[in-house]
Ligand SMILES: Nc1nc2c(ncn2[C@@H]2O[C@H](COP(=O)(O)OP(=O)(O)OP(=O)(O)O)[C@@H](O)[C@H]2O)c(=O)[nH]1
């Protein structure tokens with residue numbers, strides 16, 4: 001495992017399209033559910049244990065070498081909102097482009113051939129982690145960090161939230177993120193043995209509903 | 225950087241600035257239009273489409289900040305068929321999408337080439353931004369920076385990467401100079417001093433000449449690209 005490669009992949013500046021997405025934060029701000037640092041923290045904690053856990057398990061499984069197509073189908077089944085499925089594929093395609101340029105290799109090329117319009121982002125993340133010489137744990141941590149880092153940055157822009165407060169939220173959630181990452185990696189090892197049905201299916205219905213409302217709204221700042 | 229040879233390890237799709245598409249054909253020339261909010265980027269794009277659409281196959285990508293206004297304006301004005309206009313969402317940060325993280329724009333360009341191509345020319349309009357917002361060379365082959373006389377006649381003197389390094393600087397809305405008290409001579413002298421010989425065009429889209437000078441610059445670029 002290369003710690004430096006992990007930093008490259010996890011860096012918010014990694015050019016893979018994340019900056020245009022809020023991880024549901026814009027819709028939650030609009031609905032009055034995120035109003036400051038405390039509600040941002042609640043929102044992010046909710047994400048960690050739902051979409052974050054599922055994404056992390058997908059990424060960790062892909063990093064272990066589980067068939068990406070099976071994982072992609074499982075991700076579809078765990079994402080009821082068409083808008084979120086579209087966003088996940090779009091981001092997956094963008095990440096795939098960046099990863100192929102950064103860590104060229106046959107597995108990423110094969111993934112691009114198989115999914116020219118993009119696979120679910122966490123699946124691509126796991127294959128990218130593999131290409132970068134990283135393991136399932138790293139992939140899970142990246143997925144979890146993204147699942148809360150995006151909403152935190154977006155909230156700074158949307159509410160003018162103090163950026164120090166937003167970053168402190170992420171730091172406070174770190175021990176919890178570590179525990180979720182461990183659970184995701186355990187699930188990934190089961191997936192490698194038993195198949196994609198062993199993936200967690202923790203869902204956040206409100207995220208799915210708000211994502212649909214957000215996609216239909218005009219005048220939004222973030223794509224999702 | 226344009227690689228004119230076929231990549232020795234061809235992947236399933238191109239990654240960035242590669243001059244050829246996966247099937248080996250030359251991709252479209254990509255020209256970016258950037259500049260401050262309201263300077264006339266969309267109006268210039270619309271005029272270019274009208275001037276060039278009968279001679280070349282072209283498409284437009286807009287980068288709106290929180291609306292689809294630019295794309296909708298172009299659709300309403302029917303400057304091109306709707307399938308040739310795509311809007312990219314930029315998440316409150318237009319310069320990120322054209323410079324630091326160009327993946328969404330590259331995908332938009334490539335999807336246009338796949339769906340309505342082959343194309344000769346793709347115009348990429350940035351969302352209105354500040355004087356430092358320039359396009360990545362991984363996204364466009366040449367860039368036009370559009371400022372206007374109403375934004376203050378000291379903008380060329382202030383410089384910044386857009387004014388100093390764009391392949392073409394357009395000073396738009398010269399028809400308004402008498403009303404804003406802008407000194408066009410001073411703007412021209414400052415621009416010349418800032419740009420080390422790079423071209424500058426003064427235009428008014430409200431007058432007969434309109435976009436003619438920019439159009440002929442684009443034609444030269446197209447000829448060089450096809451050569
Ligand atoms: N008088 C005058 N008005 C112009 C000219 N060119 C554009 N305009 C007007 O200026 C306004 C802004 O033009 P746009 O083309 O929308 O500007 P833009 O740079 O695309 O704006 P953003 O995309 O919002 O940054 C519109 O009302 C245009 O009609 C010109 O040459 N003269």
Ligand SMILES: [Mg+2]
Pocket residue numbers: 265266267294349352
């Ligand atoms: Mg515009």
